[in-house]
Amino acid sequence: MKSHDAPRFHPASAPDYVPVPQLRSLQLERLKRIVRRAFDRVKLFRHRMEERKLVPDDVRALEDLGRLPFTVKTDLRDTYPFGLFASPMDEVVRLHASSGTTGKPTVVAYTQSDLEVWTEAMVRSLAACGLHRGDVVQNAYGYGLFTGGLGAHYGAEALGATVIPISGGNTERQIMVLQDFGVTAICCTPSYFLHLMERGRELGADFSKLRAGIFGAEPWSEAMRRRIEADTGVTAYDIYGLSEIIGPGVGIECFAQSGLHIFEDHFYPEIIDPQSGEVLPDGAEGELVLTTLSKDAMPMIRYRTRDVTAIVPEPCACGRSIRRIRRIARRSDDMFIIRGVNVFPSQVETALLAVEGTLPHYQIVLTREKGLDEMEVKVEVTPEVFSDQVRALEGLQRKLEQALDHTLGIRARVTLVGPRTLQRSEGKAKRVLDQRQI
Amino acid sequence: MKLRQLSLFLENRPGQLKLPCQVLGKAGIDILTMSLADTQQFGILRLVVKEEEKARRALEAAGCVVNVTEVLAAEVPDRAGGLADVLEAFDRCGLSVEYMYPLTSGHHAKTAVLLFRVEDPDRAAPLLRERGVHILTREEAFRSVGA
Numbered sequence: 001m002k003s004h005d006a007p008r009f010h011p012a013s014a015p016d017y018v019p020v021p022q023l024r025s026l027q028l029e030r031l032k033r034i035v036r037r038a039f040d041r042v043k044l045f046r047h048r049m050e051e052r053k054l055v056p057d058d059v060r061a062l063e064d065l066g067r068l069p070f071t072v073k074t075d076l077r078d079t080y081p082f083g084l085f086a087s088p089m090d091e092v093v094r095l096h097a098s099s100g101t102t103g104k105p106t107v108v109a110y111t112q113s114d115l116e117v118w119t120e121a122m123v124r125s126l127a128a129c130g131l132h133r134g135d136v137v138q139n140a141y142g143y144g145l146f147t148g149g150l151g152a153h154y155g156a157e158a159l160g161a162t163v164i165p166i167s168g169g170n171t172e173r174q175i176m177v178l179q180d181f182g183v184t185a186i187c188c189t190p191s192y193f194l195h196l197m198e199r200g201r202e203l204g205a206d207f208s209k210l211r212a213g214i215f216g217a218e219p220w221s222e223a224m225r226r227r228i229e230a231d232t233g234v235t236a237y238d239i240y241g242l243s244e245i246i247g248p249g250v251g252i253e254c255f256a257q258s259g260l261h262i263f264e265d266h267f268y269p270e271i272i273d274p275q276s277g278e279v280l281p282d283g284a285e286g287e288l289v290l291t292t293l294s295k296d297a298m299p300m301i302r303y304r305t306r307d308v309t310a311i312v313p314e315p316c317a318c319g320r321s322i323r324r325i326r327r328i329a330r331r332s333d334d335m336f337i338i339r340g341v342n343v344f345p346s347q348v349e350t351a352l353l354a355v356e357g358t359l360p361h362y363q364i365v366l367t368r369e370k371g372l373d374e375m376e377v378k379v380e381v382t383p384e385v386f387s388d389q390v391r392a393l394e395g396l397q398r399k400l401e402q403a404l405d406h407t408l409g410i411r412a413r414v415t416l417v418g419p420r421t422l423q424r425s426e427g428k429a430k431r432v433l434d435q436r437q438i
Numbered sequence: 439m440k441l442r443q444l445s446l447f448l449e450n451r452p453g454q455l456k457l458p459c460q461v462l463g464k465a466g467i468d469i470l471t472m473s474l475a476d477t478q479q480f481g482i483l484r485l486v487v488k489e490e491e492k493a494r495r496a497l498e499a500a501g502c503v504v505n506v507t508e509v510l511a512a513e514v515p516d517r518a519g520g521l522a523d524v525l526e527a528f529d530r531c532g533l534s535v536e537y538m539y540p541l542t543s544g545h546h547a548k549t550a551v552l553l554f555r556v557e558d559p560d561r562a563a564p565l566l567r568e569r570g571v572h573i574l575t576r577e578e579a580f581r582s583v584g585a
Contacts, residue, residue, distance in 0.1 A: 202498060381447045381503050382503065383504070386445070386503045386504075386505045387445075388443070388482060388505050389482075389537075389555075390475050390477055390482060393447075393482070394477065415479060416447070416479065416480055417449055418447060418448070418501075419447075419501055419502070
């Protein structure tokens with residue numbers, strides 16, 4: 001039996017342990033090169049540098065990064081499809097695109113060497129959570145334009161693990177494969193994993209070989225992790241990534257499960273005040289900004305992720321020198337405001353989980369009645385909480401409402417709904433339904 | 439001495455009651471009796487069938503949340519004051535009735551059979567028997583509805 005608590009050292013993890021001064025000088029060297037490359041080849045970046053009367057040679061230290069212009073999501077849309085590419089198409093070997101919820105998707109590009117960087121980052125990610133040759137990895141991230149599927153695929157393969165490229169969807173088949181192929185690790189979104197486990201239990205499936213889950217692509221809470229681990233015995237690791245930077249593998253938790261190590265020799269992190277744009281010191285909470293240090297086809301200088309976190313200044317128990325960020329429980333654009341109160345879906349999740357026995361399948365519905373915002377939280381009834389007595393269910397409803405009131409400071413109506421009536425997405429969970437006509 | 443009752447969670451919207459009934463119909467399971475508790479938001483359907491396990495599996499496979507609880511089947515004389523007398527026995531035993539509903543009414547018999555949900559049926563049954571209440575066995579209860 002292999003243990004995930006005491007991972008063997010994987011040679012690919014060596015850059016995770018480089019002494020800090022050496023790491024900083026490598027970062028600076030790469031930063032200078034990439035800023036030069038973007039300046040020479042990407043019109044938008046050059047234009048913004050010139051507006052600020054900056055030239056690549058102004059980058060003399062890592063701190064100088066703070067003077068450079070930001071890149072934002074809309075820049076990708078405004079230059080759709082290929083406007084931010086720094087490589088000619090005959091050097092671009094892969095394109096991915098994000099599902100554009102509004103209008104056009106955002107397109108990202110990779111050269112052969114970018115793909116190697118990505119694979120390396122994914123190998124280091126999987127190695128950090130104790131996976132190795134001999135593991136059987138079910139990759140239930142979607143294959144296709146979404147970076148999740150192929151990113152995890154090539155990483156797990158390069159690690160030497162056995163990869164099952166099952167992609168997302170078809171839950172019954174996922175369960176069959178998970179059981180029959182002796183799967184030891186799974187990659188998918190945490191909400192889809194819960195759905196799989198729930199269905200698996202109904203079917204009486206045996207998942208005893210499954211030890212690790214690599215969960216990402218949507219924010220999830222610490223409370224949800226504890227629930228997953230207690231319910232399934234699987235160690236749940238949080239992986240972080242975004243297509244604009246490279247895809248999955250920008251950062252991941254190690255066995256300490258205490259923040260996500262950022263592979264900062266490739267992806268340089270800064271935390272900024274989202275209002276002023278000011279760089280904040282390590283330890284302070286703010287918006288994560290990432291700069292790709294070694295991506296040629298589409299260098300991202302100071303990309304604003306909208307993810308809210310903080311850099312953890314203390315060294316990690318695992319001994320890695322690369323820094324960690326706190327788990328991302330929220331995105332600055334996930335937030336909604338109800339009756340003047342800022343609310344993040346993760347707060348709702350934490351409140352619901354505080355009430356014993358509630359599985360986190362929920363949806364937040366916002367409506368406006370007679371000019372007043374109303375928040376309704378629909379919670380699915382599970383066999384564990386269901387009772388034949390009306391007052392027991394009404395009691396549960398009241399407890400949930402109290403927990404929400406206590407956590408959020410606002411009144412929300414809790415509605416108990418039937419099992420599996422809330423939409424399960426194969427990918428990211430749609431937690432908030434805003435039906436307010438504003 | 440005890441009957442196993444299936445309870446189902448129902449959302450309060452059209453079509454919700456029909457679904458479990460159709461599922462049981464397809465599985466060839468006859469509903470012996472049922473009661474529906476409803477609130478503004480949701481309902482709880484309670485059912486008694488002969489093959490509880492098969493019914494539970496069929497309902498769960500159809501996506502229902504099912505809870506199995508035990509109820510007592512007590513004979514109630516079909517005369518004025520018959521139920522009051524039985525409830526008097528409950529009172530004297532210090533038992534509180536969570537809810538109750540009929541299994542058979544006494545059209546052609548001299549007695550009706552009612553199902554009682556109490557907190558601890560194992561403790562309640564002998565106490566009630568001591569007070570002269572006839573608590574039916576599972577078989578007797580099924581026979582009383584001709585099942």
